[in-house]
Amino acid sequence: MRALRLLLVLGFLTVLSVASCVVIPLERAFPLNGRVELNQLVARDQLRHSRMLQGLVGGVVDFSVQGTSDPYLVGLYFTKVKLGSPPREFNVQIDTGSDILWVTCSSCTDCPQSSGLGIQLGLFDTTSSSSARMVPCSDPMCSSEYQTTATQCSQSNQCSYSFQYGDGSGTSGYYVVDMLSFDAVMGQSSIANSSALIVFGCSTYQSGDLTKTDKAVDGIFGFGRGDLSVISQLSSRGITPRVFSHCLKGDGSGGGIMVLGAIMEPSIVYSPLVPSQPHYxxxxxxxxxxxxxxxxxxxxxxxxxxxxxxxxxxxxxxxxxxxxxxxxxxxxxxxxxxxxxxxxxxxxxxxxxxxxxxxxxxxxxxxxxxxxxxxxxxxxxxxxxxxxxxxxxxxxxxxxxxxxxxxxxx
Known part of the structure; x- marks a missing residue:
């Protein structure tokens, strides 16, 4: 019965296309007499299935999380992001209360040179990335109507930003467009070395707690609801849905995982977000x-x-x-x-x-x-x-x- 249904469908399609017949030659993906391992076929099918499903549910991007909520130990959670070409790793604090991703720029003055978290601090150098470009003031995203972060035009025609956090600390700098590299998971397949162009901040000035070396990181990973947050940018490009999960381990070792994309977990209970609010x-x-x-x-x-x-x-x-x-x-x-x-x-x-x-x-x-x-x-x-x-x-x-x-x- 299953074969009969398939034949009927094919026959129906053939009848519809009789009026204008186009001959398209087909070639075998694998040699007719060649030996093909089962895992090769499975891998090929999984890749195809992930492409078919991508338009429906999008992909999943995983970020490992370090740190702990214990204020006497660390008091913050951070993860690694890969920016630029070739990609370089930066340790950034995870913050759902702000929108933009920013990292410390090589031209930053009076910024921390070391960290008490046992990590190596890095500086982003736009001249060392072949894919980096500045955002000009004429770009629509530089309009104050586009996002809540204060923007202004610098003398060099760069779209600059200035942002102050709830604890009184602040950062300012200019926007850059460059590659964010990550490992995506589509269905059951892992696609390594994926990347996407995103807009992020290059910080040239920091104040308040951001200058303290005991908890210094390379920047802040904003996961807010604004259009410039990474989750919004990846969603607008069809890479991931506009959803993420932030799972934190509660034991003494801390850590956890940040996932961009939908997680299929039957035990999840959903509570709606309050609409028309700048935060979650x-x-x-x-x-x-x-x-x-x-x-x-x-x-x-x-x-x-x-x-x-x-x-x-x-x-x-x-x-x-x-x-x-x-x-x-x-x-x-x-x-x-x-x-x-x-x-x-x-x-x-x-x-x-x-x-x-x-x-x-x-x-x-x-x-x-x-x-x-x-x-x-x-x-x-x-x-x-x-x-x-x-x-x-x-x-x-x-x-x-x-x-x-x-x-x-x-």
Whole structure:
């Protein structure tokens, strides 16, 4: 029956094309009498299937992640990107709260020369890349209407940028168009040495925490919602869908993976993004401690000026508005008393614990719209702060925000 259906389809196509017949010679992909290994056929089929599926779901690009959320060790996550021709590696911090990818330029003044992260810092030199070109002021992307980063025209007709982050640090420089090299995965096939032209920043000036050598990296990898973020640029070229995953390991060794493209995982539960927001805002609806919902008015997570809760990998800790933070701390303290001794250390709510925190502290869940919940173990919301009189001091990693908006960091 399967063969009959195929013949009927072919016959139907033949009838339609009788009026104008075009003869196209066909050649064998493999010799008729030659020996062909099965894995050769499988590899050829997989490559074909990946091309067929590319237009439907796009590819996947993997970036390995280093670093940890522990502020006493690293306090940031970073990955490697390959830029230029020939490609050079740069260590860049992952930041979902900003848009552009930028790396330190060879002409940068007073920029860090070394890093406390045990990595070798690099400088991007446009003259050393055969594919690099400057973005002129006449380019449409240099228009302030195109993106939120402030732009201006330099005396040399280069499209320049200036950007300030939430912690007060900042960077300025000029835009470059050059190759981003990566290994793409299409279906079950890996396509090595893939590349795409992207726009990124070449930083000639940095200020604030960006100049500190203890956590210095080569730049910042912005994954925001703007048109100049790498995820948006690759999506506009049909290389990956406009989706990415940021998976972070919670143990002491840290690390994780950044994936550009769709991941097929049946256990994923989706929560919609708040529309018309410059960042990745989710609707946090409630918090539960040990399975009990806290008495928090859901409206405190949605203000009139900036709705929702921001997810920002560039922020290390979590920040809750006061109306949510106070009930959270009260519930934690009530659950663990009198097994531990509550104390305040440098303005933070801490506890002196003589046993394992996993045996004493309760699980916590952050509940979002559409039934998505983030389950937190004690080690996920507590930070070890030191040792005192035979006990370990653990502090709540959530910080209080008076007014403003809640932010979930790395």
């Amino acid at each position: 805002n989710l609707m946090l609806q409630s918090i539960a401690v040990n399975g009990q919902l806290l008495q928090i008015d859901p409206s405190v997570f949605a203000t009139s000026s900036n709705r929702g809760t921001i997810v920002d990998s560039g922020t290390t800790l979590a920040y809750l508005v006061q109306e949510a933070y106070d009930p959270f701390v009260i519930a934690i303290t009530a659950t663990v008393s009198p097994s531990v001794t509550p104390t305040i250390s440098k303005g933070n709510q801490c506890y002196l614990v003589a046993a394992s925190v996993s045996q004493i502290f309760p699980p916590v869940s952050l509940n979002f719209a559409s039934g998505a919940s983030m389950m937190l173990k004690p080690e996920d919301y507590l930070i070890r702060s030191g040792f005192y009189d035979g006990a370990t001091m653990w502090c709540i990693g959530f910080q209080k925000v008076q007014g403003g908006i809640s932010i979930l960091g790395g």
